[in-house]
Amino acid sequence: MRVLRNVFRRKLRSSLTIFGITIGVFALVVMGAMAEKINLLIDGGTKYYGDKVMVAEATAGNFSVRPLSLKKVEEIREVKGVADAFPQVYMMLDPEQNMSFGMPKMLVSGDLKANKYEEKKWKIGYVAGRKLKDGDIGKSVVGADLVKDLNAKVGKKIKVRGKEFEVVGIMEKTLTAPDSTVSILLPDAQDLFVKSLPVALQKTVKKEDLITSIVVYPKPGEDPGVLAKRINKEVKEVKATGPAEFRKQTGQAMVIFNTIIFGIGAISLLVGGLSVINTMMMSVSERTREIGIKKAIGASNRRIIREFLGEAATIGGIGGLLGLSLGWAFVQAVNSATAGTGTVVFLVTGRLAIGATLFAIALGAFAGLYPAWHAARLNPVKALRYE
Amino acid sequence: MAIVVAENLKKSYRLGKNNFVHALQGASLAIEPGEFVAIMGPSGSGKSTLLHMLGCLDDPDNGRVFLSGREVTKLRPSELTRIRARELGFIFQGFNLIPALTAIENVMLAAEYAGVNGRAKSERAEKMLDRVGLSERVRHLPSELSGGEQQRVAIARALVNEPAIILADEPTGDLDSTTSAEIIGIMRDLNRAMGRTFILVTHDHEVGSKCDRIIRMRDGVVDEAAG
Numbered sequence A: 001m002r003v004l005r006n007v008f009r010r011k012l013r014s015s016l017t018i019f020g021i022t023i024g025v026f027a028l029v030v031m032g033a034m035a036e037k038i039n040l041l042i043d044g045g046t047k048y049y050g051d052k053v054m055v056a057e058a059t060a061g062n063f064s065v066r067p068l069s070l071k072k073v074e075e076i077r078e079v080k081g082v083a084d085a086f087p088q089v090y091m092m093l094d095p096e097q098n099m100s101f102g103m104p105k106m107l108v109s110g111d112l113k114a115n116k117y118e119e120k121k122w123k124i125g126y127v128a129g130r131k132l133k134d135g136d137i138g139k140s141v142v143g144a145d146l147v148k149d150l151n152a153k154v155g156k157k158i159k160v161r162g163k164e165f166e167v168v169g170i171m172e173k174t175l176t177a178p179d180s181t182v183s184i185l186l187p188d189a190q191d192l193f194v195k196s197l198p199v200a201l202q203k204t205v206k207k208e209d210l211i212t213s214i215v216v217y218p219k220p221g222e223d224p225g226v227l228a229k230r231i232n233k234e235v236k237e238v239k240a241t242g243p244a245e246f247r248k249q250t251g252q253a254m255v256i257f258n259t260i261i262f263g264i265g266a267i268s269l270l271v272g273g274l275s276v277i278n279t280m281m282m283s284v285s286e287r288t289r290e291i292g293i294k295k296a297i298g299a300s301n302r303r304i305i306r307e308f309l310g311e312a313a314t315i316g317g318i319g320g321l322l323g324l325s326l327g328w329a330f331v332q333a334v335n336s337a338t339a340g341t342g343t344v345v346f347l348v349t350g351r352l353a354i355g356a357t358l359f360a361i362a363l364g365a366f367a368g369l370y371p372a373w374h375a376a377r378l379n380p381v382k383a384l385r386y387e
Numbered sequence B: 001m002a003i004v005v006a007e008n009l010k011k012s013y014r015l016g017k018n019n020f021v022h023a024l025q026g027a028s029l030a031i032e033p034g035e036f037v038a039i040m041g042p043s044g045s046g047k048s049t050l051l052h053m054l055g056c057l058d059d060p061d062n063g064r065v066f067l068s069g070r071e072v073t074k075l076r077p078s079e080l081t082r083i084r085a086r087e088l089g090f091i092f093q094g095f096n097l098i099p100a101l102t103a104i105e106n107v108m109l110a111a112e113y114a115g116v117n118g119r120a121k122s123e124r125a126e127k128m129l130d131r132v133g134l135s136e137r138v139r140h141l142p143s144e145l146s147g148g149e150q151q152r153v154a155i156a157r158a159l160v161n162e163p164a165i166i167l168a169d170e171p172t173g174d175l176d177s178t179t180s181a182e183i184i185g186i187m188r189d190l191n192r193a194m195g196r197t198f199i200l201v202t203h204d205h206e207v208g209s210k211c212d213r214i215i216r217m218r219d220g221v222v223d224e225a226a227g
């Protein structure tokens, strides 16, 4: 290949430039792989939250849990457009848990009757064991991502918030909330929840009355967003969130993340691009007489431009492929290292791989535009006299 | 009718604010088809500048150039590119070949510029290299060839599109006298066998003596008296 021969006429210089692009694309692939994983989680989440309204105590934050009265469930059931509403206790699996990457690990108790709504969307499968049944006090079902973490096996016990539960089932992967969730029955969860409250408060509340949230399923044809607004208006001391809210929150997170990726892309564009411009300008100047000869024997300006653009794009492409391979290898290594904790951080998708490579090629070609134009514009007579 | 005509060519280069070099000061010439002509003259007398004008590489400040009856000084750059690719052949002194390309690739490049592609391109290049006696070393890079061999490749490259006119600027300038005679011999043979017009700029009287005619230049004009 003539192009490759020209690129590697100056081995060290071209290699350094290629290396610069490699680093940029590496960073892009690694960050992009993180974003793709998050996208996947959000897609799952959109499906999970897409058709229901979540109700919490009015002052509760995203992950800060406040007690809510069971009586609110009845109130909400009265609201027009509500098909059904179920009480829920929802808390961090580990009270000391730091905000970690991906989905937080949660402990959830749902009403078993809510399953009939969930099962319409998903076929919740079980890798082992079975789902929770009425009367399963002291028993639990474990989400796919938590199996290794909790060392869970059907028939064995796991320890959650200081209490032991027997595992009766292990769920299949859903790519959303249930993966990082341990499910128990409501009374068990209420028990743990009361214990998590300040001691002074513990005596004043009635355990059976205490929940953290309510899951509301709209009637067919009812828009969950509209329903959430109606609940907020008609029921006091609660905050209802529809799926739009979920999308808005994750949307904001994604904007930040995309900005970071865009920033890295922009920096690698700048550094890689400048270094391609530099390399190509040097090679144009070294080949001045050669360009003069080519023009003398009939090369059109377009041909000269194409030749140098091709070289610049090749530098970009080689850098891109190397960066992609390195990034992919890195992602594989990190994923297999963290597989034990159940958190898969990265996902290299086809569109990411192709996108990163095309980006590098386009970057190279773009950076080559000026040098190529400069080469084509050389006066052939001056170029021929150039020593 | 003459195949190459230059009429009263003038060209100055600006060196500084009020400092001009008058490289050509009204040079005229006419060359017949099939002629083998030398342009001789002292260094700086404008030989290369004149050759560049004849080769459509530069335009004069004044005057006209006709190739095969067409006034090329009126044409657009893209038309000149096409003429250089298809109707002219160039040979320069010394470093003349593209260093990253092998002998045959150098020759094929010129064919490519003239729009020849595929098998025809490599066949023509091979045939031309064979004619200049270089069929053994076609896959060598210029750096692996001697000066004489490099000039043979340059000749093959200039002739691969069978142009009517071949322009050579000191083609033997870097060669010893034996090799120089060989190279001129090859050009002369091609001139006789193919009927191409050759115009060579040279310093070398040996070379001049083998030409049909010598055009002498002095101070940017053709020295009629000496011709």
Ligand SMILES: Nc1ncnc2c1ncn2[C@@H]1O[C@H](COP(=O)(O)OP(=O)(O)O)[C@@H](O)[C@H]1O
Binding pocket: A382, B013, B014, B015, B021, B022, B023, B041, B042, B043, B044, B045, B046, B047, B048, B049, B050
């Ligand atoms: N691009 C240029 N800029 C300035 N001066 C030039 C340029 N090209 C040629 N000259 C000058 O024009 C004169 C004629 O040059 P040239 O045609 O190369 O002469 P020759 O080939 O006979 O030695 C010389 O004095 C040379 O220095």
Ligand SMILES: [Mg+2]
Binding pocket: B047, B048, B049
């Ligand atoms: Mg000269």
